[in-house]
Amino acid sequence: AFEPRLRESGTRLEQELPDTPLPVTGDADQLAQVVQNLLDNALKYGRPDGTMRLCVKRCEPGGRWPVRPGMLLSVSDQGQGIPRQHLPRLTERFYRVDTGRSRALGGTGLGLAIVKHIVNRHRGQLLIESEEGRGTTVTVWLPAAPVTETRASSRSEGTGAADAA
Numbered sequence: 001a002f003e004p005r006l007r008e009s010g011t012r013l014e015q016e017l018p019d020t021p022l023p024v025t026g027d028a029d030q031l032a033q034v035v036q037n038l039l040d041n042a043l044k045y046g047r048p049d050g051t052m053r054l055c056v057k058r059c060e061p062g063g064r065w066p067v068r069p070g071m072l073l074s075v076s077d078q079g080q081g082i083p084r085q086h087l088p089r090l091t092e093r094f095y096r097v098d099t100g101r102s103r104a105l106g107g108t109g110l111g112l113a114i115v116k117h118i119v120n121r122h123r124g125q126l127l128i129e130s131e132e133g134r135g136t137t138v139t140v141w142l143p144a145a146p147v148t149e150t151r152a153s154s155r156s157e158g159t160g161a162a163d164a165a
């Protein structure tokens with residue numbers, strides 16, 4: 001369902017994915033919803049004929065992120081960007097930066113609110129960075145699955161471990 005929209009808009013999707021899956025604990029359907037919502041927003045608000053970027057990588061402890069290993073998922077677009085004063089409210093239900101444009105594009109103002117809810121349920125963190133005229137990057141940090149859980153999930157299905165990639 002996403003590919004035809006990508007072709008229709010002329011947008012290119014660059015992907016930087018790990019060679020091996022990065023196991024995280026969580027609901028695979030909900031985590032897929034996070035990815036879908038972020039890609040949908042990047043396509044909707046990115047520049048037509050521009051480039052979107054999806055990056056998934058391992059995150060070692062320290063710096064901006066928590067003190068335990070995890071996975072970083074980021075989606076970037078080359079859209080018009082979001083004015084700084086709107087950034088704190090983007091994850092509020094029904095909040096829209098430009099209500100007229102959002103309605104014309106089919107936005108409801110729920111996408112990032114849903115992302116935030118799912119990320120919080122998975123004990124993750126959400127960061128939205130944007131610069132007017134340059135685009136937006138949304139980054140999700142999710143904790144890595146405990147080593148014992150990772151080993152168990154590789155032997156049997158239905159353990160609740162979801163592989164991101």
